[in-house]
Amino acid sequence: MPIINPCYASSPALQHIRRFIADAATSPAAGDGAWIEPETGARCFATPFPVLQLPRFFASSDVFADALQSEIRAVPLQHRSNDLFDFYQSWDAQALDGVHIQGLRRAMASPPILRFIETVLGVDGLMAGRVDLAAQRYERGGYLLCHDDDIKEEVEAGVARRVAFVYYLVDAAWSAEDGGALALFDTVDGQPGRIVRRLVPERGALVLFRVGETSWHQVEEVRARLAGRARWSVTGWLYGPPPLLDGMVPQFHSLRPKMPLADWICADYLTDAAKTRISEQFINESMVQLQEFLRGDVRDKLAGAMRLLRRYHSAHGDTVLAWQTNGPASLRRYAQWHTAMTIEDASIAEAAQLLNDFDAFLQSEALAHYLQHVTGLSMVDIAASGVFGQLRRVVHGDYTLLRDDWREPSGLDVLLHILTTPDEAKATGDDAVAWPDTTAEDGASWQGAYHYINEEDGDLLATLTPADNALTLVYRDEGVARFLKYSLQEDGEVERLDAMYTFAVDLADDQ
Structure with missing residues (x-):
């Protein structure tokens, strides 16, 4: 010894x-x-x-x-x-x-x-x-x-x-x-x-x-x-002997006013036949992923807005509030979109407004009606229903953790990713970041997947790997938790836009 x-x-x-x-x-x-x-x-x-x-x-x-x-x-x-x-x-x-x-x-x-x-x-x-x-x-x-x-x-x-x-x-x-x-x-x-x-x-x-x-x-x-x-x-x-921690719990808030679905969603997903196919898969699996969900021009504008805001933030540092680091570090690290920002530059202001509008659309009554139709889940009186969530900027080193004193309310999780490709960055002269040799479709290269686990025994239930312009719907019941795995990017720092929202579901009608 x-x-x-x-x-x-x-x-x-x-x-x-x-x-x-x-x-x-x-x-x-x-x-x-x-x-x-x-x-x-x-x-x-x-x-x-x-x-x-x-x-x-x-x-x-x-x-x-x-x-x-x-x-x-x-x-x-x-x-x-x-x-x-x-x-x-x-x-x-x-x-x-x-x-x-x-x-x-x-x-x-x-x-x-x-x-x-x-x-x-x-x-x-x-x-x-x-x-x-x-x-x-x-x-x-x-x-x-x-x-x-x-x-x-x-x-x-x-x-x-x-x-x-x-x-x-x-x-x-x-x-x-x-x-x-x-x-x-x-x-x-x-x-x-x-x-x-x-x-x-x-x-x-x-x-x-x-x-x-x-x-x-x-x-x-x-x-x-x-x-x-x-x-x-x-x-x-x-x-x-151990001390105790105070809890922090997210809360649902009311939905935003209606916004036209056709302004955002690819027309192929708005047909009755498509809605029926989506509903059948969701009912069987409690989850579904819809590729190329947003209109192509909308997706490209969002990717362009991310690049403009990145350059603007690089030039102005912490003097702007386009993205705010979300903590504490014992729970999470990523940047959250800050909608109250004021920017004088016209092109940057336009990019910021696009993200504001995108955030509002993802919390709108129109989208809630659409989700209720394609999932068969009952929302709690849609006019007064609830949603919580945010737009996230995810880069190397970002993550979320599981904690006993911080549990998200269960409901219908809505996840949508925008991944900017190296070719897009080169086309816009954006060489501020060392982009890896990958494509938006190469989800495995982007790391930082979302994992769903059984809270009781820790068993892995599902892994959602980021895919460009793909909407994933997951019914997260009581006893299921999720986290963003630490994002590793060996070939350079890349960023992505994660739209993460959860809609309240009337559990009494969905037993």
Whole structure:
């Protein structure tokens, strides 16, 4: 079993670290809330929440790290991927029998290390002998999105994670350019705000932080390009009592006035025969996708509006409100269309108005009547029925997450995508973005699919891959949740327009 490096057990170093963590958040002399303890080289951060990065934490650090990594490399790690993360992970270390893996587990639950952690982080009552940990490997493109580690224990009431730790096994040359940093968020009104600090993984270093209502963090996307390089680590938790989170729930609002369907929808979908075919498929499968749903000229105008607004936003930055980043990071990251924007440039104003009109059409009574006809679902008194949703701009790194305190009302989901192709960008002289060699029909290249899962057991029910100018209708019943998978674009940053709306359905009439 590894033992703590003697330099960390010295009384002066221990007290220096404890005092800084306890006092820095309220002391004007603390500067930006960061300090390096001179004896140990420990990097201490009091803000945005208490975090310690402790290099060479164990005695004989290099020898132990090498031996531990050799054991972990021999363990079959399972690929795990969902709304929150994408990495490879072992089972809990209790199921692993390696000498050094079990040694690390016993060390982290031992009285000397528990006393050290309680002292420097200012926590008490850590459970002796109780620790969870697992080995992880993040390959290129791997990530773990914003979360706070505050997961309530289901087996033992009143017991939850109190301290999180990460023991890094990256190679000695790992740098910020390789990605995989531990990014720390500040907290605004109880939710994660912006990233204010990044900790680059360091071989043999142990990171510790208190788990609670403000411990928002993420593992940023790994960008290491050389074959065989990965972000290796062992992560774990020590236990105590959990805090609670307030909920945030979207609400239905009333529909917009009628708008002519023929101004927007391809004429082929407005015939009685087409409506009948759509209805038959939807009744059988509870979902249907309609290719080339919008009129061709409407689709092209929307794509052109996206390009104009992107260039305008690039030139004016955050001084315009065409797109607003939608958070908090523990729930989502994408840009939402802001309809109250005022723009003086005539062509840009016209592009903005087109998106305003498109947004209104997708929430209109006319579309609600059409959807009721082609799905057979009963809307709740269409004149007073409800809808919620938005236009989204989705780029590399955007996502939504599942949370117990944020559940969308069930209903008829309406999804429509506009994907701008490289040829379109070249035709308009738009070289501000490195466009990949793909086409709008090549949905797999666009990443960022929407996944529907069973909330009870987590089983995947459906995956909706973006397709250009395709309308997808999905009846999302109670107990079904959806999320936007983290959008990876290896060949350059591309953008797409996602129209995401949900119409209220009269469940009593559709049983």
